[in-house]
Amino acid sequence: MTIMVSGHEYSIFFSVCGKAAVYQPQHRSIGFLLLFVFLIFFAGCKDSSDRPVNVIGSTSIQPFAELLAEEFLKINPDETIDVQGGGSTAGIQAIANEIADIGMCSRTLKEEENSVDTAIEIARDGLAVVVHKSNPVNDLTIEQIQMLFSGQIQNWKSLGGNDMPVRLIMREEGSGTREAFIKLVMDKKIVSRKALVQESNGAVKELVRLDPAAVGYMSLGLVGEELKSLHVNGVEPLAEQVKSGKYKLSRPFLFVLKTNSQLRPQAQEFIDFVLSDLGQKILESEGLIRVK
Amino acid sequence: MKQDKIIQIALTIVALSAISSLVLITVFVFKEGLPIILRVGAKDFFLSGDWYPGEGKFGIMNMIIGSLAVTAGAIIIGAVFGLGCAVVLTQFAPRQLVVILKPAIEVLAGIPSVVYGFIGVVVLVPLVREYLGGPGLSILTSSIVLGIMVLPTITSISVDVIQAVPKSYRDGAIALGATRWQTTHMVILKAAKSGILAAFILGMGRAIGETMAVIMVAGNALELPHSILDPVRTLTSNIALEMGYAAGEHRQALFATGVTLFVIIMILNTIALTISRRSAGKAAKK
Structure with a gap:
């Protein structure tokens, strides 16, 4: 039997189902077999609109x-x-x-x-640049974020933070968040190869939540209470600021x-x-x- | 006898279709992957660490090193603990304990890899970051997670080969006055050596092919690692991370990554087969 794909085949299986239902089996085992077949067909006998x-x-x-x-x-x-x-x-x-x-x-x-x-x-969504709660850095310009993620700034000290190596967290290739971030921030600069790559917003969140040296980015609506999102160019990442166009990282x-x-x-x-x-x-x- | 014939033919068809799917996969992966290796040049593909698919740079050296490093770490951990388990289970543990321990270790094999990865992220990563430094997502973390994952493979095969050592060896050694431990490491493990080695290599094959757990705990950074606390990207995670959207040359390069992995695993399996065949031959002679 073929795998059921389109609407046409459903109708064929309807008729097969009908036959299987009226057939009176002689042997018990054949009965079971037919019941099984019937059930399998029945599973496929579903109107595509459902x-x-x-x-x-x-x-x-x-x-x-x-x-x-x-x-x-x-x-x-x-x-x-x-x-x-x-x-x-x-x-x-x-x-x-x-x-x-x-x-x-x-x-x-x-x-x-x-x-x-x-x-x-x-x-529309704002893209928040997130760090650990304990990170003293509050405000970065887009250029500074770019320097962070291209690997030019490697220690939080040069941004006024603690003396800690910067841990970059990127999303994987093909992620819309990654592509929006690259378009909005990186401006043709290549992302540092040291950057960790995580497959989901949840994974980024989990890492940044626990690592005092981490910096990542995610949708503004997903940040929550456990992370700290940085001001960008002096503007607080809030929905109103995205709406008014003052907060630049939006998609x-x-x-x-x-x-x-x-x-x-x-x-x-x-x-x-x-x-x-x-x-x-x-x-x-x-x-x-x-x-x- | 007619029935015999029918069943014979049916089973042959089933067996052949299983094998033919292997052949098809091989042909397909190589067909998709080889052209890009030839076009980029084997040297630039295997010996360069520049993986920038957007700019047509496909160097997978760092990932080969990543895969090998993680696998080596996993096999060290898996070997120590797996062989330890096997020795205890076959030589020292009382029967009642074996009845509990052996299935418990085998249960490990049934846990989905994403669960291992999740436990790794939530428990192991913060520990490593706090006490050893680095980002926590590292060669070490992935080695530990993978080491636990290959434990059941190594343990159960080792148990089998140790049990296959003729009882007369053990009796002979004990009769000569050797202690239990002396018997174990001087006679039994020596006799089972090649089988145990094959167990390690099979475990290695599992470790190098594991994807999900590694993506979660290895960090997937493209940089060449300098210590075991640095993050790495393995061949498998590279394919899984980028397959979803890759097109054109990039897609081919991921298939080429698969070809590389395929060849590495083939080499490992061949070694394992040769070793276990040799040991089987030896046993037959005796």
Whole structure:
């Protein structure tokens, strides 16, 4: 038997299911076998419109999308929404391969992506530069951050901190946060090879929380109480400052759709919910900047 | 007899399809990976530490060194503890204890690697950072985590080969007046030497191929490590970290990283096979 992929094959399996159900087996073992086969077919006999809405991509947007999905399901209890991480680029690949209905991307689309995908901005986000609570450094300019991450400044002392080697924490290649950071801060400078690479916001947070010498970056909404986020160019990283444009490190949170394919109604409903006043209020209360 | 024939054919097909998937994977990985090694040049690929995929620089030397360093550390830890466990289980522990200990060690093999990695990050990394310095994510930390992960492999194979040593050797040594420990290290471990070596090499194969736990505790920095407290990136973590989005040459370079890993693991397995075959041959002669 083939693996069930498209809607056409479902209908074929429906008919097979029907036959299996009316067949009266002579032997017990054949009966079991048929029951088994029937169950397997039955598992595949699901209308494609019942498939959950898959939202895949940026781990920065993931927690917000999960929250939105939860709220959405309170209003529409019959639907299911699966939110998965993987990274911005993985999300865009997932919609290209039609694994996902909606991709999440935490950076602007690249040119080649722009030609096949449509982006819907659901919120804006500030990028916080985070250090350990005990770090006395409070305020850095973008140039200083750049010098830190390119390896020109190797000790916190030269920034007015304690005499400690700087421990850089980057995100992995393909991460929207990384790409947004490089675009906003690095300005063609190469990131130091000494930088540790971590695969998720959670991992960065865990490291910075415990290491007095660490510096990393993450979405403003994810910083929480355990880390200290630095002022950049003298501006405190707050949602209002991002909104007013004074805080320079900001990036869009995007839902990405394939331009020439029909969006399923459930996915459309979810997007409408996210862009509705309620959805936007939820995002705002989580520290993001609403777009509508 | 007709039934015999059918089953024979069916099983042959199953066996062949398992092997053919191996052949397919090999062909595919080499087909994707080799061209970029040839284009970049073997020297620039294997002997340069500049990994800047965006600029077309694909040097994996630091990662080869990283993989080897982490694996070596893991095997030292795994060997000491694994062999220790095996000796205790076969020579010294009372039967009731063996009944508890042996399954307990085997349970270690069933724990998913992400759990090891998580415990490493939460428990081991802060300890190393606090007491030994450095970022905590390091060769040492990953070696310890991997060392524990290869314990069950090394222990269970070592137990098997030690138990395979003929009982007459042990009886003979004891009859000659040797103590238990003398019997163990002078007779039994000597007799089981090549089997134990094969166990180490199989453990090594597992350690070098481990990915998830290593990504979490090794730090993944591209810099060449100078001490065991420095972070490293291994070949496997490089593939896993960047595979998700890589395209074009970059993707090929990751396959080439896979080719390198493949060759290293093949060499290790061949050594293990040769050793265990040699020991089997020896045993047969006696």
